[in-house]
Amino acid sequence: MERHAGAAAPLPVRDGVAPSRVYLPDGSWPTLFDFLQERFPHVPPEILLARLAREDIVDQAGQPQRGDAPYESGRWLWYYREVPREAPVPFDLPVLFRDEYLVAVDKPHFLASTPGGRYLRETALVRLRHSLDMPWLTPLHRLDRETAGVLLFCAHPAYRGAYQSLFQSRQVHKEYEALAPWRPGIEFPTVRRSRLEQRPGHFTMHEVDGPPNSETRIELIRATDGIGRFRLMPHTGRKHQLRVHMSALGMPICHDGFYPVLQPYAEEDDFSKPLQLLARAIEFIDPVSGVRRRFESGRALEGGQTPHGV
Numbered sequence: 001m002e003r004h005a006g007a008a009a010p011l012p013v014r015d016g017v018a019p020s021r022v023y024l025p026d027g028s029w030p031t032l033f034d035f036l037q038e039r040f041p042h043v044p045p046e047i048l049l050a051r052l053a054r055e056d057i058v059d060q061a062g063q064p065q066r067g068d069a070p071y072e073s074g075r076w077l078w079y080y081r082e083v084p085r086e087a088p089v090p091f092d093l094p095v096l097f098r099d100e101y102l103v104a105v106d107k108p109h110f111l112a113s114t115p116g117g118r119y120l121r122e123t124a125l126v127r128l129r130h131s132l133d134m135p136w137l138t139p140l141h142r143l144d145r146e147t148a149g150v151l152l153f154c155a156h157p158a159y160r161g162a163y164q165s166l167f168q169s170r171q172v173h174k175e176y177e178a179l180a181p182w183r184p185g186i187e188f189p190t191v192r193r194s195r196l197e198q199r200p201g202h203f204t205m206h207e208v209d210g211p212p213n214s215e216t217r218i219e220l221i222r223a224t225d226g227i228g229r230f231r232l233m234p235h236t237g238r239k240h241q242l243r244v245h246m247s248a249l250g251m252p253i254c255h256d257g258f259y260p261v262l263q264p265y266a267e268e269d270d271f272s273k274p275l276q277l278l279a280r281a282i283e284f285i286d287p288v289s290g291v292r293r294r295f296e297s298g299r300a301l302e303g304g305q306t307p308h309g310v
Helices: 032-039 045-053 124-131 157-168 241-248
Strands: 020-024 075-079 095-098 102-107 148-154 173-181 190-198 205-208 214-224 227-234 277-285 292-296
Touching: 032 045, 095 292, 102 124, 124 148, 148 157, 148 292, 173 241, 190 241, 205 241, 214 241, 227 241
Parallel strands: 148 277
Antiparallel strands: 020 075, 095 102, 102 148, 173 227, 173 277, 190 205, 190 214, 214 227, 277 292
């Protein structure tokens, strides 16, 4: 299955949700419905039948499909993904900047950047596509669902490559802020370099032996009652990089449920304990206008005021 929002899709973006597609491989399923049941085992059969009856599943030509039709391999079918009982995230998503090419927002904690897993409508991308009436809005980078702060989107498909090249060539300066236990034995500023890889069979990351593929500069802004306020400046953008590096230094970010030890999975978020990690600022030379851009979050972590000028 692939999520796809582009000119080739026979379905439009609907309420901010782009259509998804599924490929029909070679196989011996008697009917299309038999294939769909096996391909989507977590979707109740009555839900699949209802979507077919509503003509919500179509082929590349936009023709609605019938569940009792003979199975035909080698095709793509398009549909709208649905997430039942999606929990609302009760925080706003302020727009920091918007023009015809770029949108910068101040993402709250607990809001996913893009659809995936249990999250569809309660994501920054879908919210913005719907509220701004910008169906072709696309993300230029991502923040973990647990991380708040500045997040950028491309408003014009023709310029997405130009903006993404900035991230790929590391021409974007990112500043994060975090609260974590302070260790007096560490001299700041310090730079953490290590090799990060995904744990086998798991979604978390860990440091392993080998040439470094991640680097973070860590500065101590101040320390109060054993808790430090840190400025983190990643040179690379590995998954969970800041969380792993802080944990490896013996300073796990406050309210981190992944590092150093994965906490038991919770069915619901505890909105009173957000991860104390904030994408404070992002700065770059705009490849379209040539103007230096700097966007700063207006959010504050627990126990501190928003820095002057934000």
